[in-house]
Amino acid sequence: MCDSDYGICPYNKSHRIVLFRMPGHIIKCMRKYKGPPLIICKYNATHRMPAEQMEQHLEECADYQKFNAYENLQKALEARKSPQRA
Template sequence: MGDSQYGICPYDSSHRILLFRMPVHIIKCARNYKGPPLEICKYNATHRIKADLMEQHLEECADYKKFHEYELLQKAFQVRKSPPRSE
């Protein structure tokens, strides 16, 4: 078991939480949270970011990258699947 199993709670950076428990923890922590409102990342519900930092987050969000890489792969695949032009 390595350190990579843990993530930092977006509501309190002193909380180190097992990643598989993060979704449950975040819901509990959000209820007690008193700071500025955080937005939920569209690509991973356990990412909570201040609205003005969301753009910056997406630049480094691994799930955002995964999502768009998949989309690009699908597009490339579709292009390859289309029949060759008969001229």
């Protein structure tokens, strides 16, 4: 596996996890976590960070960018549809 197949646990930076196992791992680590509360990204639940870093995260979040691209595409397609005739 290459490095892009791995992620870093938001609760313990020394944990390097295969991405498809990250959701289960996060649940286990979250139970043991004693640090400041982490906020969950609205676009990818495996992205967690302190509240003050969320705005910066959204600027860089690939899932947020994909969501916006999809929303913009849907709006463009809707605008191109011809009016329905009765």
